[in-house]
Amino acid sequence: MIKRIIKSIKFRLGMISEGELNVEACLKMGMKLGKNVHGVAACMLDYAHCWLIEIGDNVTFAPQVYLLAHDASTQKLLDYTKIAKVIIEDNVFIGARALIMPGVRVGKNSIVAAGSIVTKSVPENTVVGGNPAKFITTVADYKKKHQEIMQTAPVYDKSWLMQEGITAEMREKMNRDLENTLGYIV
Structure with missing residues (x-):
């Protein structure tokens, strides 16, 4: 109990950052993590609301992905912070420095391009990218394109x-x- 209070005080005083709170701590707080997930330790996980984060099986995160289950943009206006679940379904790839906002579900077999800011849910089998992230192509067409390039x-x-x-x-x-x-x- 005392350790938890001290950790909470240190966190609020900025003596430890969210990045220092590891995946194990988030799992203990209720974050759900599937099998065969790669790169999650290099992500910035929303420790303050990590129990709202669900990650499926066979997911790959490139470095410095942000998963945010809260958005404090409403705090000064309403005295409340927006919160919502973040769900990353199975067989997803999320590129470096992508930002996944609260309320976003990334559908199965999808790809999020590096540097994307994802504010809306991503349908299954699609590639999205940009700020804000938009549909680029289907995963099938993306695969076909790169198979053709690989020929030469x-x-x-x-x-x-x-x-x-x-x-x-x-x-x-x-x-x-x-x-x-x-x-x-x-």
Whole structure:
């Protein structure tokens, strides 16, 4: 009980930030987290309302994604802060520095582009991006487009990854290969 009070005081005084409150703390507070979720530890989770966040199975978060279940824009006007659930369904990819606002549901098999500000729910099987995020294409068309590009683009196997020991020569070759084009890596 005393530890919780001290932590609450430190949080309110700004001695610890939301980023320092880890996924485990959010799970203890009631956040729901599915299986095979990657990158959630690099997200900024709305600790103050984390029990309103639900993340499905097979979800990937790129770095610095924000999941907000509250929006204090109404605080000065109404003396109340807006709150709503944030639901990320199964098989979703959310790009770096995307911001998911309260009340948003990201549908199954969807992609949110990096830097997007998502203020409205995302239908299943769609790609959205921008500020505010808007429909770009279907996931099926996105996949088809990139499969076509891969026919002529540089494609690299696992040996080209840092954790697999990419060499200096390989890094130089990749730099030359990708001078003016897009490539793909496993």
